[in-house]
Amino acid sequence: MIGRLNHVAIAVPDLAAASAQYRDTLGAKVNPPQDEPDHGVTVVFIELPNTKIELLHPLGENSPIQGFLDKNPSGGIHHICYEVEDILAARDSLLAAGARVLGSGEPRTGAHGKPVLFLHPKDFAGTLVELEQV
Numbered sequence: 001m002i003g004r005l006n007h008v009a010i011a012v013p014d015l016a017a018a019s020a021q022y023r024d025t026l027g028a029k030v031n032p033p034q035d036e037p038d039h040g041v042t043v044v045f046i047e048l049p050n051t052k053i054e055l056l057h058p059l060g061e062n063s064p065i066q067g068f069l070d071k072n073p074s075g076g077i078h079h080i081c082y083e084v085e086d087i088l089a090a091r092d093s094l095l096a097a098g099a100r101v102l103g104s105g106e107p108r109t110g111a112h113g114k115p116v117l118f119l120h121p122k123d124f125a126g127t128l129v130e131l132e133q134v
Helices: 015-025 064-071 087-096
Strands: 004-013 035-036 041-047 052-058 076-084 115-119 130-134
Touching: 004 064, 004 130, 015 041, 035 087, 052 064, 064 076, 076 087, 087 115, 087 130
Parallel strands: 004 052, 076 130
Antiparallel strands: 004 076, 035 041, 041 052, 115 130
16 A cells, blocks of 8 residues: 655754754755745755655644644654555554544545545554555
8 A cells, every 4th residue: 555655854943954954964955934824834855865854844833743843852752754646545454454544534635635534543553644646
């Protein structure tokens, strides 16, 4: 069902500093910040030869990332994202297997403009999993 690793998302307390670290220290290609108001985050994608890193920073007072940063003030890995061919078929298969889909269970548009779903971390070894249709 799952395909390639699309990205690893890292919540950061300072988006500019984290972007500079990846660009200046690690020599990575760092894209400009983009606000994602529907998800309450500002994201920066870092392009690697085989995947991407997504830096996440709170956008607005009700950002779900703020709670994560309150518990992890230095930031840290927030979620991993896998690609799927058919997000509705993947969702239905996961639900039939007993996995929990967060939110309403209906896909939302993610930062790449494609449908995404999130799976409960308690069902996946403590890891928040995002699925993105490709």
